[in-house]
Amino acid sequence: MESDFVGQLIRQLPRDRRLEVPPGDDAAVLRPTPNSRPVITVDLLTEGVDFLLQGHEGTAGFPPAATPAQVGKKAVAVSLSDLAAMAAVPEAVVVAVALPRHGGRVIADELTAGVMAMTDAYGVTLAGGDTNSWDGPLVISVTALGSVAAGHAWRRDRAQTGDLIVVTGPVGGSLLGRHLNVEPRCREAVAIARQFTVHAAIDISDGLALDLSRLTAASDVGGVIDLKAVPVHPDAERLAALQPATGKTPLEHALGDGEDFELLLAMPAAEAIRLVATPPSELVAGSSMRPAIIGEIVAEPGLEGKATDGSKHPLAAKGFDHAFE
Template sequence: MESAFIAWLRDHLPPHPLLRLGPGDDAAVLRLASERDIILTTDLLTDGVDFELSACEPSQIGRKAVAVNLSDLAAMACQPVAIVVSVALPHAGAGLLARSLYHGILELAQKFDVAVAGGDTNTWAGGLVISVTALGQVTPRGPLRRDRGQPGDHLLVTGQFGGSLLGRHFSFTPRVHAALLLHRQFELHAGIDVSDGLSLDLSRLAAASGCGAAIALETIPIAPAAVTMAAREADGRTALDHALSDGEDFELILAVPPADAERMLDRQPLDVPLTRIGRLVEQPGLWQVTADGSLSPLAARGFEHQ
């Protein structure tokens, strides 16, 4: 199966100017004619934890496996360059499953001009496991980190939040182009992508920066899917609860100096809205801004691997 699949993959990979030697040898060869730093990130997705193979198309899984890595690169405002993909396939129908996975992988790789440099495949008695490692290159302004926020920074987010399980966790667009544009045109102090939940990931950015975060709950941009989930489920969670904790929105949270935040909000330079939801504060922790302007503790909720 492996030899036939590699042959199929080589036939379907488009040429890429940075890829000197791709799948089929012991390792890939990339030519990076730059002194800028290289960024590496990896994510592993497992059947039964991150997706249900029986309930979706394999191409959706392949696309998502690439997209979550590109979202990590977007969070650091760097340019994606290449990916390597490793897959453990169930024995039954392994060849067909691999090709279907790669339809989704190649779709997103081509959209973001990312070289598919190689990887590994194997079969086993368990469920589908796919791991993607992405390589990116920082811009001349350097990487956007999560530990450089400062008290007084305004907190801006892209897009909307909540209800991703209704489909958006497969179809989201990594905010690579948005991050690169904003990093180029404005001063950004810190950033993170929302994979595990808006409140949880915001608390992580604040903690990494050695400060706290205060948000005005009425400003949170709530996705229509969050409203739908709140209406259909009997657990008592509101649409706002879903927006704060569902995760897999893969939007960006940015800590921005006040003057640049005002410019960003006035210009709205992206094809998705930018919304101010709060600010970084000196008091550690996550806080809700109440009606009288005081701060009340807010629980950070979301998905955490056990």
């Protein structure tokens, strides 16, 4: 029953001074952060499209199936990653869930545990939600609210010719399991925004090349990726070896696989060089960030890859795109 579940959940929630009216009313009331702008984003994850639930996976065992707790964590993480891409401090989430009628209660409990593990880890308050059940697959949508100083949000349409392109960590092969353990770069983004100049930013949800092409197109510029500089995650090597029939190289996985949730930053050259020379732990204690310069913003629109011999070739903006007509 929805009312039992929601009542129990609300009793579990810690008090949060950011909430003037806590969850349990028709809506929560947040206290605004002084001198800042509210930032809001939403993501929708559907079983069978964005994840496979354990017990419902195909016979191949790949991609790996998720537990409901992992789905809850991931749903929060992807929305927080969008806040990170704006350099916003995450503050609150509201969660809407459509549960399959059969087995929904167990899923709801585990899903909530995953959501709360994430909100605890990122200092975010769970401000409300809605639970429905239906004869369909599990669907979860997380709306995240954050704040950023007025005029200081990172945008994707401000990259400038001559900027260097930084990626905050190795990419590729996340479907081997990292896509279920997303660590959004929220603290890193806020720390970088405080100490460095960033002209434009985007998070890698659908693939490095595709998301970079979104940033360059929005900024009315182009990008040249130095292919040997792209930090290829060991999972990209493993995935390429596991699926030789695809003919994809580890580098192609690094450029095209989505769900890495690292950030792409376009920064003035000196700032990018200073960022990669700064130990990440000086920015955020215990950070797993490993920023690397992977290319340059150029005036000519489009994306190019620069090979080791210096030759440049057009780079397909490949990645994951939800198809609809």
